[in-house]
Amino acid sequence: MEIDPFIFRLSIFILSIFIGYYVVWSVTPSLHTPLMSVTNAISSVIIVGAIIAALTDSTENIFNSSSLFGFTAIILAAVNIFGGFLVTQRMLQMYKKKKDKK
Amino acid sequence: MISANLSAIFYLISGILFILALRGLSSPDTSRQGNYFGIAGMIIAIVVTFLSVGNFSTSLVYVLLFLAIGGAIGAFIAFKIPMTAMPELVAGFHSLVGLAAVFVAISAFLNPEAFNLGNVGSIKLASLIEMSIGAAVGAITFSGSIIAFLKLRGIMSGSPITFAGQHYLNLILGIAIFVLIFYLCKSQTNSLFWTVIMASFLIGVLLIIPIGGADMPVVISMLNSYSGWAAAGIGFTLENTALIITGALVGSSGAILSYIMCKAMNRSFVSVILGGFGAESSSNDLKNKKDQKPVKSGNAEDAAFLMKNASSVIIVPGYGMAVAQAQHALREMVDKLKKNDIKVTYAIHPVAGRMPGHMNVLLAEANVPYDEVFELEDINNDFANSDVAFVIGANDVTNPAAKTDPTSPIFGMPVLDVEKCKSVLFVKRSLSPGYAGVDNELFYKDNTLMLFADAKKMTEDIVKNLD
Numbered sequence: 001m002e003i004d005p006f007i008f009r010l011s012i013f014i015l016s017i018f019i020g021y022y023v024v025w026s027v028t029p030s031l032h033t034p035l036m037s038v039t040n041a042i043s044s045v046i047i048v049g050a051i052i053a054a055l056t057d058s059t060e061n062i063f064n065s066s067s068l069f070g071f072t073a074i075i076l077a078a079v080n081i082f083g084g085f086l087v088t089q090r091m092l093q094m095y096k097k098k099k100d101k102k
Numbered sequence: 103m104i105s106a107n108l109s110a111i112f113y114l115i116s117g118i119l120f121i122l123a124l125r126g127l128s129s130p131d132t133s134r135q136g137n138y139f140g141i142a143g144m145i146i147a148i149v150v151t152f153l154s155v156g157n158f159s160t161s162l163v164y165v166l167l168f169l170a171i172g173g174a175i176g177a178f179i180a181f182k183i184p185m186t187a188m189p190e191l192v193a194g195f196h197s198l199v200g201l202a203a204v205f206v207a208i209s210a211f212l213n214p215e216a217f218n219l220g221n222v223g224s225i226k227l228a229s230l231i232e233m234s235i236g237a238a239v240g241a242i243t244f245s246g247s248i249i250a251f252l253k254l255r256g257i258m259s260g261s262p263i264t265f266a267g268q269h270y271l272n273l274i275l276g277i278a279i280f281v282l283i284f285y286l287c288k289s290q291t292n293s294l295f296w297t298v299i300m301a302s303f304l305i306g307v308l309l310i311i312p313i314g315g316a317d318m319p320v321v322i323s324m325l326n327s328y329s330g331w332a333a334a335g336i337g338f339t340l341e342n343t344a345l346i347i348t349g350a351l352v353g354s355s356g357a358i359l360s361y362i363m364c365k366a367m368n369r370s371f372v373s374v375i376l377g378g379f380g381a382e383s384s385s386n387d388l389k390n391k392k393d394q395k396p397v398k399s400g401n402a403e404d405a406a407f408l409m410k411n412a413s414s415v416i417i418v419p420g421y422g423m424a425v426a427q428a429q430h431a432l433r434e435m436v437d438k439l440k441k442n443d444i445k446v447t448y449a450i451h452p453v454a455g456r457m458p459g460h461m462n463v464l465l466a467e468a469n470v471p472y473d474e475v476f477e478l479e480d481i482n483n484d485f486a487n488s489d490v491a492f493v494i495g496a497n498d499v500t501n502p503a504a505k506t507d508p509t510s511p512i513f514g515m516p517v518l519d520v521e522k523c524k525s526v527l528f529v530k531r532s533l534s535p536g537y538a539g540v541d542n543e544l545f546y547k548d549n550t551l552m553l554f555a556d557a558k559k560m561t562e563d564i565v566k567n568l569d
Contacts, residue, residue: 005341006228006338009337009338009341009343009346012343012346012347013334013337013338013346013347013349013350014350016117016121016346016347016349016350016351017350017353017354019121019350019351020121020124020350020351020352020353020354020355021354021358023121023124023125023351024124024351024354024355024358024359025358026125026128027124027127027128028127028128028129028130029362029452029458029459029462029477030130030450030459030462030466030472030475030477031127031130031133031459031462032359032362032457032458032459032462033188033192033455033457033458033459033460033462033463034127034133034137034459034463035124035127035355035359035458035459036192036322036323036326036355036356036359036457036458036459037188037191037192037195038123038124038127038136038137038140039124039326039330039351039352039355039356040192040195040196040199040326040329040352041140041144042120042123042140042143042144042348042351042352043199043329043330043333043348043349043352044144044198044199044202045116045120045143045144045147045333045344045345045348046199046202046203046206046333046336046345047147047148047151047202048113048147048148048151048340048342048344048345049206049209049210049217049336049339049340049342049345050202050205050206050209051148051151051152051155051165052151052155052216052217052340053206053209053210053213053216053217054161054164054165054168055152055155055157055161055162055165056155056157056213056215056216064213065212066208066209066212066213066216067161067209067213068209069205069206069208069209069212070205070206070209071164071165071168072205073201073202073205073206073209074165074168074169074172075168075171075172075175076172076198076199076201076202076205077172077198077199077202078168078169078170078171078172078173078175078176079172079173079175079176079179079195079198080172080176080195080198080199080202081144081172081173081176082172082173082174082175082176082177082180083175083176083177083179083180083191083195084176084180084195085137085140085141085144086176086177086180086181087179087180087183087188087191088137088140089134089137090180090181091185091188091463091466092130092133092134092137093134094463094466094467094469095130095133095466095472096130096134
């Protein structure tokens with residue numbers, strides 16, 4: 001009997017939870033704020049769904065009810081991607097400055 | 103247009119890059135490299151999506167335009183935001199992820215053909231369940247984060263809002279969402295889908311309003327976790343590995359941070375969720391006792407004298423320091439002390455700020471070297487061998503009652519053993535209790551000298567007196 005592809009995705013999901021568990025415990029507590037901002041940024045990879053929604057069915061009607069939600073989601077996710085990575089970078093930069101001065 | 107198999111491999115690569123991004127944060131030295139991995143993963147995921155859809159018509163122009171608009175807004179915020187406002191920023195960003203998840207789920211519901219999920223009215227059962235769960239969790243994340251944002255920003259009072267039957271209402275709403283999803287799967291009607299989303303918005307608000315200001319670090323971490331699960335739910339719908347991996351990473355990361363925060367406050371996760379903490383005001387009984395006890399208070403001159411003659415000083419900063427913007431003056435003071443060959447270290451309690459690791463970032467901004475900053479368990483034994491503890495803007499995290507008084511609401515919470523120092527300098531505006539509404543017996547100890555002033559002004563005065 002063939003295995004449902006869903007089971008494969010579920011396996012990836014569960015293994016990733018375990019990876020996340022071990023990786024996050026190894027994060028030093030002093031970097032917990034950057035950890036939150038960077039997880040924020042990467043969870044915006046949800047933008048791939050928004051792009052698919054916005055790009056399909058564009059024969060004549062670029063803005064239909066479905067793609068409009070996609071376009072809005074692109075803006076929301078883009079704010080997060082740029083904001084999240086840049087603010088993380090800004091914070092991590094501060095951890096560097098001090099070291100160089102020493 | 104690239105094949106589905108090839109794009110799946112690229113999504114896997116971007117998922118791995120995201121894992122490396124988190125892995126980099128294990129030390130400040132590797133953290134910046136980690137952030138670049140994260141950015142690379144994001145670029146790969148976006149480019150591969152463009153290629154796999156393979157539609158390069160006018161709509162692509164609009165996609166890029168909207169991407170640029172959002173990006174510009176995000177970049178502007180990232181450069182302008184003061185570090186003290188990081189908790190609000192993160193809460194605000196969580197709400198965006200949540201809302202984006204809801205919108206992606208809605209467009210998948212309205213146009214399932216685009217996502218290969220079947221046709222309108224006959225969406226594949228598994229996909230429908232996945233997108234409903236993704237939309238529901240996303241909606242809870244969105245409205246919950248908005249409330250958290252308003253509370254942190256001070257637009258909404260930080261005190262818990264509770265009413266009779268609140269938990270039952272949440273329970274009923276929670277069950278209702280499952281029932282609605284069940285009927286949605288049977289009938290595939292639009293109105294049921296919208297009702298699920300609306301009920302989830304409502305439950306998000308109801309979940310966060312009863313949680314008090316002191317528990318905010320837990321709330322932010324919890325919402326971080328939710329945003330991850332929402333992304334994972336959408337990842338299952340879209341059959342996208344990058345999203346599934348990321349969702350799992352973010353979900354477990356937020357869950358671990360919530361656990362760490364709960365442990366640092368000795369609060370069970372359930373009691374945080376049920377809320378109401380910090381509502382009880384200090385009783386009159388407590389106030390009377392306070393009036394009777396003698397307090398030694400001093401000025402900047404006394405403090406400077408004490409520290410100049412010490413050989414080791416431990417600084418205990420709290421959120422009050424950040425509110426008073428005293429971190430730069432503090433660093434000036436420490437520089438002067440170091441010139442006199444006094445050993446200075448910083449002791450940080452896990453809940454010293456408003457979110458996990460917040461105090462570390464604030465000190466980093468003031469150019470405090472991170473190897474002088476220690477976590478509670480690493481430094482707690484050093485207090486007994488140190489001459490002066492300089493407590494600035496912290497309160498509850500130093501309260502010995504957490505160790506000695508079983509009736510205290512904060513009993514059992516891990517605290518910094520400040521009282522073991524030879525002398526304690528406590529910068530505070532008044533004797534008022536902290537967030538938890540508990541009186542701090544440290545104020546009345548013989549070896550404590552209270553410095554009643556604004557944290558920034560006092561620190562500046564001490565700097566002057568150190569010359």
